[in-house]
Amino acid sequence: MTTDRQGSLNASRPAAPAASGDSAFFWAGADRGELLAQSCADCGRLRHPPRPMCPHCHGTGCRVVALSGRGTVYSWIVAAHPAPHGFDAPPVVVLVELEEGVRIVSNIEGVPPERMCHGLPVMVAFVPAGEGRQVPVFRPRSEEGCAP
């Protein structure tokens, strides 16, 4: 059990699995508090989730770049039932559109479901997961949230 910076108590959320070598850099970056993505070495376009070839120019080379962590909420739900593994309270799951133009599935913390809305400006934060790892989550950039 760990306590995050906002004081809510989380059971140990599942760490990212090492599904393949193609994504290991992303989770290693999260452990260091960095939100990373692949940028094609040939055409420069970003891609997420990671993959070993650029779908636009088919180059296999890529640079790993740090993203700003700033984005907006694109869609959201509460994962209520059955209770997901690793959470004491139902998490708000969000699809965040990052300002660099890629989307990522994550959580939002610090906004109750009734104040969620599309376009809510958010900023990345890193929270503990199982096995001593970290995962990126998002928090609102202002205190307000959205009008209920």
Next chain:
Amino acid sequence: MSLSRNPDRQAAVVGIGQTEFSKASGRSELQLAAECIRSAMADAGIAPAEIDGMVTFSLDNNDEIGLGRCLGIENLNFSSRVPNGGLGSVGTLAHAAAVIESGLCEVVVIWRAMNERSQYRFGQPMVNQAIAPGGGTGFMEWCAPFGAQTPASWIALGAQRYMSTYGVDNEDFGRIAVSQRQYAATNPAAWFHGKPMRLADHQQSRWVAPPVLRLLDCCQESDGGVALVLTRLSRARHLRQPPVRVLAATQSMPFDTEVATNFYHGDLARMVEGEATARRLYALTGLGPQHMQAAMLYDAFTPLVMMQLEAFGFCGPGEGRDFVRDGHLGPGGRLPVNTHGGLLSEAYIHGVNSMAEGVRQVRGSAANPVPGVEHVLLSSCFAGAILGRDQN
């Protein structure tokens, strides 16, 4: 596959078979698969030994070799598995029809059999042990750490964008569930036979993924098996059942979609995979939504049905809510949908029970028959088919 003029080069569904639908079958998945195929072959009047092609889709635990040893198959020429799980289920018809039309196979079976309630449950949260680079589960790496560990959570996350774009609420989805339950109530094969429900029952069911899904927006978990058998039309005309022609069938996998979702596509208020399926089917046949008398639309979760209505052009973007509200999906409606009760109310045999219902509607043998059926649309979002009556 496309439409051929030569009846030796057209595919028809000539047999359907199924086990009972339950929550505990009491026998192995292999036995369920063998039983439903045996029953489909008997329906067609073809000996199981004649099977020379076998098609299923990802997540079926039965292998072709084990089934061949049960059914006495002597000369298997072809087997394949479609990706996307149940959302690819109708793609099995594209594979079966293609190998019949090419002349590679004479008798092809499609099956899906599972103890998805008594042995394992797709509705339970899945974490790392379920994730592997292959098998279409790699996307879970990007969902499981955030508590999106069920199909309901994945579908809901996309559908929420649709809801808020068009002002749809959970009650609007509930009307789909109520309509399908009404069909199940008069379908003796359905788990919910004799059990209609009201919108209030739906609204009192617990939240699964607010603000999108309540429990009664979600399909059942079921044990059972369903099979279809196909052969060429020229032979089908001499068999036991009226031939049901496969006028067109296709898979569709637009760029950057995943096994069940398209989180990374431009506009999640649109179902791009359904739109691609629709475009292909209509182009192959020259038919359009106005030519369909009934539709079996993949309904693992109610929002998928509403979004398919729009993707296939039965109504315009954002008009699905009013189309449902006006009762067009129910008995006597403009487009009866999931007339067996669907995965919500008949059983969750991963879409293949809905394919069998499409066959029954063309034959005129459904428990809730739609009058004057010429064409039935089958859609599992990432695949689709148009079935038609044989005019001969």
